[in-house]
Amino acid sequence: MTSIRSRETGDLAAIRARIADEVVGRDRELDLVLAAVAAGRDLILEGPPGTSKSTLLRAITADWGIPLVLVEGNADLTPSRLVGHHNPSRVLREDYSPENFVDGPLLDAMRRGGFLYVEEFNRAPEDTIDTLLTAMAERTITVPRVGTITAAPSFRIVASMNPFDNVGTTRLSTSVYDRMCRLVVDYQDAAAEREIVSRRTGSTSARVVADAVGVTRDTRRHTDIRQGSSVRGAIDTALLARQLCEMRGIAIPHDDATSxxxxxxxxxxxxxxxxxxxALSGRIHLDDTAITTAEHVLGEIWQNHFLLAPAAAEPG
Structure with missing residues (x-):
């Protein structure tokens, strides 16, 4: 596997400078992902949803002018769905031939030199993952009645996994980890999440943004919650709060975000x-031992954010 050089990527420092503003609070991760793919490595991104993994990849592939081919790992992702298939109607008329073969996402990414991005990688069947191992190791794949397809130099396989999700997943083999680099991606800090929410909602109220981010981050710390909400929950909370206030004729406070x-x-x-x-009740996942409801837990988080914590911090 060869690394991509100046024709495809240009100077890495210049690339980083061009796309840094598109990825909020991800300076280190941008450096590491960019270095890995520029060095010709395939990569596993391990982290909860809503942590800018796809945003990183979109920014890099857009700058390089190559496609990002997205596929979701699940039980339906068979090798034939991943690689491709012969067009049934044309087979009946013409028999099997390379011309009537319909590329799947793997061959599409290989031919066009794109990134194949497999979300929920550890939900894919084992034989499907084995197909990817061949493409990673050899940068080629042989399809019966079609021939051998060689990947363009910029082809990469990037996979993502959610470490909190253990339902319907399989343990990846050492063969997978041996062929891929790995990066753990956690949530951004509060300031970065406020910036994301401000950008995505166009909100002019620092109060709404700060409250949306604050309660969303609290879902990740509550003892009854196994997995809290990503920043997407904060975005929707801010949008809904603004719409409700407007509909009900409620004035939105405009405090500083840090107050x-x-x-x-x-x-x-x-x-x-x-x-x-x-916005949040469907995005939080309660612990199996919790005897409560999502609404009740959110009520506790709301009470702590708006009533208890501010009172405890009252001067004097």
Whole structure:
């Protein structure tokens, strides 16, 4: 496997500078992912959803001018779905031939020199993963009645996995890890998540953004929650809170983002709880031992954020 040089990628420092602003709070991860793929390595990104993994890849492939071919790992991702198949109607008319073969996402990425991005990698069947191992090791794949396809130099396989999800997943073999680099990607810090929410919602209220990010981050720390919400939950909470306030004629506070949520109008805070129920209740996953509901847990988080924590921090 050869690394990509100047014709495809140009100077790595220049590439990084061009795309750094598109990926908030991911300076280190951008460096490591960019270095790995530029060196010709395939890569596993291990982390919860909503941590900018696909954003990183889209920024890199867009800058290189190559496709990002997305495929979801699940029980239906058979080798034939991944590699491709002969067009049945043309087979009946013409018999099997390379011309009536329909490329799957793997061959599409190989021919066009793109990144094959496999989400939920450890949900794919073992024989499908074995097909990817061949492509990784040899950069070629042989298809019956079609021939041998050789990958373009910029072809990479990038996989993602959620470490919190153990339902319907399989343990990856040492053969997989031996052929791929691995990077753990965690949540961004609070400041970066506030910047993401501001960009995605176009919100002019630092108060709404700070509250949405604060309660969402608290879902990741609550003892009854096995997996909390990603920043996508904060984005939806902010959007819903703004729409509800506008519909109900409630003035939105415009405090500084770093100020505690102290002495806020009750109509605003109660509306925010409504937004949390809709935006976050489906995004949190309770612990198996928890005897409660998502709504009750969100009520506790709301109470701590708006009532208890600000009171405990009251000067004097």
């Amino acid at each position: 505690p949520p102290r002495d806020l109008p009750p109509d605003y805070t109660s509306t925010f709880l409504d937004a949390m129920h809709v």
